[in-house]
Amino acid sequence: MPHATPSPSAPPSPLRIGLLGTGPWAGHTHAPALAAHPGVRFTGVWGRRPEAAAALAAAHGTRAYADPDALIADCDAVAFALPPDVQAPLAARAAAAGRHLLLDKPVATTVAAAREVAEAAERAGVASVVFCTLRFAPETAAWIEEQSARGGWYLAQAHWLGSLFAAGSTSEYAASPWRRAKGGALWDVGPHALSVLLPVLGEVTDLSAAVTTPDGAHHLVLRHASGASATATLSLSAPPAAAHAGLELFGEHGRAALPSWQGAGPALHAALDALLAAVRHDRPHPCDARFGLRLTELLAAAGTP
Known part of the structure; x- marks a missing residue:
């Protein structure tokens, strides 16, 4: 079971963030940003391919985890670079454990799964940011x-x-x-x-x-x-x-x-800034999990996947 987390309104500094995902998006964008951001301690990496997690962790001076819940337990926040329908249940679990969320878009490809994430974050009182590149570049x-x-x-x-x-x-x-x-x-x-x-x-x-x-x-x-x-x-x-x-x-x-705009790297740095601000000031960001739910509702209305 995840360990107890500090109060979301009084996080340690720097914020300990773990990364779930090891694909190209994680490797090119998330891991470099987490390793370089001065307000973040890059706690570790989990992925569905252990060898990829080990390689990505080694490249950025952090630790590979064999179990996502173990990584969630060691973090204050979790960043996601996973397919949406893998992301959603893990994000809801991380929120329930009191972890702040840096989500990828779309949050999910079903309204029910996106709502579960948004409601889990609201129940736990954790901050969330959905990384929509244009909102943060x-x-x-x-x-x-x-x-x-x-x-x-x-x-x-x-x-x-x-x-x-x-x-x-x-x-x-x-x-x-x-x-x-x-x-x-x-x-x-x-x-x-x-x-x-x-x-x-x-x-x-x-x-x-x-x-x-x-x-x-x-x-x-x-x-x-x-x-x-x-x-x-x-x-x-x-x-x-x-x-x-x-x-x-x-x-x-x-x-x-x-x-x-100048690519995804500066945008993700700004998204991390936004998450840190939301955590420290206990104030929702406009592009949060609730906004991610609204995007999912609109996309579902436009065409069922």
Whole structure:
């Protein structure tokens, strides 16, 4: 059984964080950020492949764990780099043990599983942050805050065109079973678009999947509480030359385009900053497990995985 945890409102410093997951996302993004962040002590790594956990731990000067509950017991917080339906039950267990959560998107691919995570975090009084890259990358986070404050938007057009499943793809993520089995672009890159549209345009009051193409592209139409409408085109099968992500707003101020950002590393550093702030100030972050649940509800409404 997990050991007793310090009160979530009075964490030790630095915060002890363990990593669950050993795939490319963990190796390229999570582990380096955890090892480098000055407010964090990288406690250890668990993965479903023990040899991968050992290699990742050795590369970052930490310990590999054979059991996820043992790692959870030794931490104040847990970072997740796992498929969503592996993440969700482990996150609920970690929250029940009093551990703060740095979750990956989507939190889960069923509303019930995402709700279990959100409610477990709320019952335990732990902090949570869902790592939606655009909400934390410094360039896009500032833009989202600015456009939300300006208001007056009439229309948004978002697109995320990846080539993960395009012919000849050599991406490490192309072999991801959950992306192929669980709706691909909708569940993988859909959270990115929604994580910008909601804070800028307000709650979604109506959502429909206008078209889903044979190669797995999704075209969504949304109506927001502000009165604005939005479209989102999501694909993981675009030709490599067409791969691009962007979002444009149109309204009484004219046009505003989402700026480019410097990759996932700085964004995860900022997400860790946000988690530390939520822990220390006992104040929920807007992009928390409850927001992750709302994203899951919208994605489920757009198309069951």
